[in-house]
Amino acid sequence: MNISVIIPVYNASEFLEKAVDSALQFEEVKEIVLVEDKSTDNSLEICQKLGLKDSRITLYQHPDKGNHGAGATRNLGLEKAACEFISFLDADDYYLPNRFEAEKEIFKEQKVEGIFGAIGIEYLSEKGRKEFQDKFKNISLTTVNFPAEGEDVLKGLLGLTSKMFGTFFHLNTLTLRKSALMKNNLRFNENLRVHQDSDFIIKLAYHCYLKSGVIDKAIAIRGVHDNNRITKIIRYSPQYNQRQSLLWKSLNDWADSNPLPPDCKRKIYLTYKSFDLSLKTGFNKYLCTFIEAIKNPQIIKTQYRFTYLNR
Template identity: 65%
Template structure:
């Protein structure tokens, strides 16, 4: 195997070296692409120091040297990657020594496009731990509930399998053939500053033949600290509902131009409508809700609380 690891870098001076070192230990990793995204701390200087240490480490910035977000940075990484396989790593996270163990056997099957596994947690501050536990409760392993492959993964991510598959798997644990990404013409949605990874994974599971790898234990670690963006957004807050609306709108618009089963199309429509309602206010919100319920009564069974917003 030969793997390109893509690391978007933004204000990661405290964590970047550990992330890079965790990828360097693998002989399969032929290059590490640091995509520096106009950091305001010392991240760029650290990037320059790192590329002097190992020829596998390469540094790129956006042509205008401005900040474009993680999605655009990953797109640039995919464009620059030269290896057969691509893996992703957030700059404040790191790989474990078993990161690519499953890939070595699973990719012997030429029909497999991608493999994913479980993501663990390391608490780097008490404040970060408190915020993470408040939002994600006792979720110390981000994973799926059972082994699956192919279309069952796509349907599982939409909660349409007979048993609960799991909410999602993390991008840090995905290894994907570069050719599969190009064949699907898939890119990260740069309009999503949050949840662009969930958007990408959902679409990828439709276009590509994915298979679960090591899902009962971690193959990478999420570093939880004071500045994790995802934990700052409180569940069902105005900001949370607005970010979710952007995600489900992206998936809904995408779904209109591809072939999906009726229940898959309906699920994406209902999630989009639910969060669209969640961002509305006053009497007009309930008038619109009544209209939607008449047409789509199943919206009352969506797992999101669209009928109110926490301030």
């Protein structure tokens, strides 16, 4: 295997070198693509020093040297990556020694275009730990609950399997054939400043044949610290609803132009409308109504008769 590891860099000076070193440990990693997004700390200087450390490390910035967000930054990395396989790593996280263990065997199956696994957690500050646990309880492993591949991955991510599939798998655990991305013209939605990873993963699960790899133990570690954006937003707050509405609108627009299975289209549409309505009304009770309707289709048939449910 030959792998390009794409690392978007923004204000990560404290963690960046550890992230890069964790990728350099693998013979399969032939290239580390650092894409610096106009940090306000000394991340750019560290990137430049790392580039002198190993010939596998290349550094890029946006043409205007500006800040464009994680989506655009990863897209630039995809454009520059030269290897047959692509993997991602956040600059405040790191790989474990078993990171590409499953890939060596599973990618021998030509139909498999992407492999994902489980990610663990390291608390880097007490404040970060408290914020994370307040939002996600005592989750120590972000993973899926059972092996899956093909369409079952898409349906699992949308909550349409007979048993709970689990949480979204993390980009840090995803390895892809670059040819599959190019064939399907898959990129991150640059209009989403947050959740562009969730948007990308759901679209990827439809367009590409994904298969689970190591899901019972961590293959990478997510660093939890004071500045993790995902822990700052209170669930079902106006800001949370706004960000979720933007995510599901992006997915709904995409679903309208692709022949997804009907149950997948319906789930995306209902989820989008739930957040959109909650945002417009300011009342979370409507959101709860839609979530219950999505969980139990019988409710749609009997108690709640919204005309757009039959769209």
